[in-house]
Amino acid sequence: MTQDHSYRWGHFGLTVEFDLGGDTPRLLRVGRPAEPGSAPEDVGGAALPLADLTLAGEGTGWSGPRFTGTALGPRLKYRSHEATYGATHYTRYDATHEGTHGATHEGTHDTRHDATHGDGWHRLTVELHDPESGLAVFAEYASPDGVPVLRSRVRLRNDGPAPVTVRSVGSLLLGGLPSPDDLLVYRARNDWLAECRWYAEPLRATVPDIGRDFHEHDSRAAVRLSGRGSWPTDGHLAMGAFVDRTDERGWLWQIESAASWSWEAGEAGRHTYLSLSGPTADEHRWCEVLEPGEEFSGEWAALALGTGFDGALAAMTSYRRLVRRPHPDHERLPVVFNDYMNTLMGDPTTEKLLPLIDAAAAAGAEYFCVDSGWYDDDSAGWWDSVGAWLPSSGRFPGGGIEAVLDRIRSRGMVPGLWLEPEVVGVRSPVARELPDEAFLRHKGGIRVTEQGRHQLDLTHPAARAHLDRTVDRIVGEWGVGYLKLDYNITTSVAGLLGHSRAWLSWLSSVLDRHPSLVIENCASGGMRMDGASLAVAQLQSTSDQQDALRCPPIAAAAPTAVPPEQGAVWAYPQPSFTDEEINFTLGSALLGRVHLSGHLDRMAPEQLALVRDAVSTYKSIRGDLRSAVPFWPLGLPGWTDEWVALGLRAWPGTGATYLSVWRRGGEPERMLPVPHLAGQEGVRVEILHPAGAGGAAVEWDGAAVRVVLPAAPAVVVVRLVGVSP
Structure with missing residues (x-):
């Protein structure tokens, strides 16, 4: 790298440095900014191309099942780049213009304080091209002002004379991270009834x-992780993290795909690399044929920075709030x-419900x-007759x-x-009414069938029209204000990526038509989280999870995947429970x-x-939850x-800190x-739940909270208020 080719982009929370030459x-x-770490000039050969993708007939640049070192990535040439803030365009450089690679450009730093309008996001697009295939490649980056999170994806356009078959598209490729000697890598197992189990x-x-x-x-070895299917x-x-054991720097990422995804981490030039991707041909039987003039965009991925796992997750939590669709429910x-x-348990009647x-x-x-x-009138059961x-x-x-x-409604609640x-169940009349093209199908046109059910394909207008009629009847005619949208089958088939994107587009269109409607996303619990x-x-x-004793590690770790105000x-409680169990x-x-x-x-009045x-x-504290960021005083739960x-730091807001502490056994203290409160002597401690403290004792010692729960199982929810937030 030479100084003439460097380009710096970002804001006061994030700095991204490129070499656009060579x-x-x-x-x-x-x-x-000002964070310790390798300087760009020290990264050298560990830096990787901005984009890496594989095409049919191109393959990889070396042996081994890695998504780095592809034949095409090093072939991509710089064409131009464009940076914007909000709706404001403020820099553009083009390889055809004199001075493109002059002194280091820091336009974002020069203009960010003056850009008080727009949507608060910095965006950068770097255009590359492959002279052999004619493929145009756009590396797209975005970051919310002041938040240390980089969002990234790659968009393709076939500017060549012949079709190209895309077999993988990386969303983010980053080399030059600390040596594998220094890093802990975090992953989270996520199984039915046992979600969010992090390990390092x-x-x-x-x-x-x-x-x-x-x-x-x-080494050809790498940590590889993939999600397959719907x-x-x-x-x-669809997450992971690094923590540097020498200085506690943290990197935490998520791949934003409702279909399949992959990530891997390995070694390149004595440094660590990270590759984040949507579906690939090798892992998911996915490919995309681009005719001349056609475009394709990969999945978004996000990388958050912070001190340790907790700090990086706090940044990711802020990012998740900024990237989601605004809604009064939040x-x-x-x-x-x-x-x-x-x-x-799926057996509602008027007699039971009233x-x-x-x-x-x-x-x-x-x-x-x-x-x-509520729809079940079938003597043979509703599972394979729904639709x-x-x-x-x-x-x-x-x-x-x-x-x-x-x-x-008469009791003051929203239905x-x-x-x-x-x-759509195989016995449903809808299965006969809709055309085959309205369903996901295997090669040869055979409908996907799982557990007696077909899977709609929402890229087809007949499938979408069917669901529009359904929701507009339930919400528009019946006045329902809340939909729990479940999904209890899974499939992996060609066309899944298109369907998943159409599914999210359809959800957005429903909320456009019914803006006060609240939608809960569910797939046998957290299988689509x-x-x-x-x-x-x-x-x-x-x-x-139906066992209350197995819920605490799930509830405590859920904020790693979803902001607290969204995590259901x-x-x-049951009338057969003791007061402690309730x-x-x-x-x-x-x-x-x-x-x-x-x-x-069926409960007694005192219950x-x-x-x-x-x-x-809950109602007295929920105003703080919507802006709180999580931390884990005892580490991520096993x-x-x-x-x-689980801790929540509610700032801005009241400046309070909340702790939920569960004891399922062990010593009582x-x-x-x-x-963030260490060293403060005037911290106020208040037990919020259970009412009357339930025998719990909690006190602040200047650096930590001492919690005593005499019996197990037990829980206590505590509020701490320091001198300053």
Whole structure:
């Protein structure tokens, strides 16, 4: 690299440095201003091309199943770049103009303080081209002002004379990170009923030092992770992280795909590289044929920076709030009662619902969602007959389902319904009414069938029209204000990426037509807990775990994947529970979105009072949750940990810090460090839940919170207020 070819872009929260000269433009460094780390000139050969992709007939540049070192990446030549802030264009450089690669350009730093209009995002597009195929490649970057997060994707346009078949498109390729010797790599297992289980190991455990001085090659080993199929977070979250063990710098990423994705981390030039990607041919049987003049955009990915895992996740949380669709629900955070979990379990009737509606309203619920089964009139079962989404007459005699919805409204709550819109049962009349082209199909035109259900393809207008009619009837005619959109099959088939993008587009169009509607995203719990879906839906189901004792590690780790105000956490108190058990299940939800369930209609008055107290506590603190960032005083929770803790730092706002602390066993006392309050002697400590403290004792010692929970299982929710936020 020479100084003449350098280009610096960013803002006061993020600096990105490029070499746009030489044979191949390269991304040299992503960091926070004044942050320690390798200088761009020290990265040298560890820097990688801005974009890496594979085409049919091109292959890779060396042996091994890696998404770096492809034949095409080093061939891409610089053409131009353009930077904007908000709606304002402020720099453009073109290779055909004299002075393109003059002195280092720092236009973003010069103009950011004057750009007080626009949408608050800095954007940069670097255009490259392949002289052999004629392919134009656009590396697109974006970052919200002041937030240390880089968003990235690659867009393609075939400017050549012949079709090209794309087999992979990287969303972000970054080399020059610290040596694998210095890095911990984090991943999160995400399984049905056991979501968000993070684990870490030294990167060197997977990427061994093979003696580069002898072989003059980097190791072919890499940490590789992929999500396959229409449950993008089945198996693992579409996330990962590095933490530098020498200076605590953290890098945390997510791939924003509601379909398939891949990421890998390995070694290049004694440094670490990171590659983030959407679906690929090798991993997911995906490819895209671009005719001359056609375009294709890869999936977005985001990289957040911070001190340690917690600091990087705080930046990612802020980014997630900025990138999502605005909606009043993100401000109000209403309490939702859902009749399913450990309660009606898909068997609603008017007789069962009416007393439950009255009890939920008395407990303080603001929405009431009738879950699955409301459409079931089939003696053979509803699983493989769904699709028409018409109410059962047998379950709702007399006034029909409208009488139930009216009862919900009369008790001051907004009515909701469960829906599984993308599936059509093989026995449903809809399966015969819609054309084959309205469904995802295998090669040869055979419909995808999973567990007795077909999968709609929302790229087809007939499939979209069917769902539009369904939602406009339920929301527009019946007055339903909440939809829990579930998805209980998974498939991996060609066309899935197009469908997933059409699915998100359809959701957006529904909210355009019905702006007050609240949508909960669910796929057997958290199997579709991806960044693309979270940017459209208002709530995210985090789990369908029915055992209250196994909920704490899920509830505590859910904010790694979803902001607290979007993460729906079940609380299902039962009349058979002791007071301690009621408080335990309620306490697990108070730092997320309360999803209340349970047979409240069968509770004794003193039991229902416990529920009311918890709901009232939640309403008193929810204004802080919508801007809070999470941290973990005891580290990220393990599945069998006896003590689990989640912290939320609510700033700006009241400046309060909240802690949920669960004890499932072990010694009755733990110390919980709270670093941002360390050294303050005047910290006020208040137990918010359970009412009356339930035997818990909590005190501040100047650096940590001492928590005593005499019995197990037990939970305590605490508010700390320091001298300054």
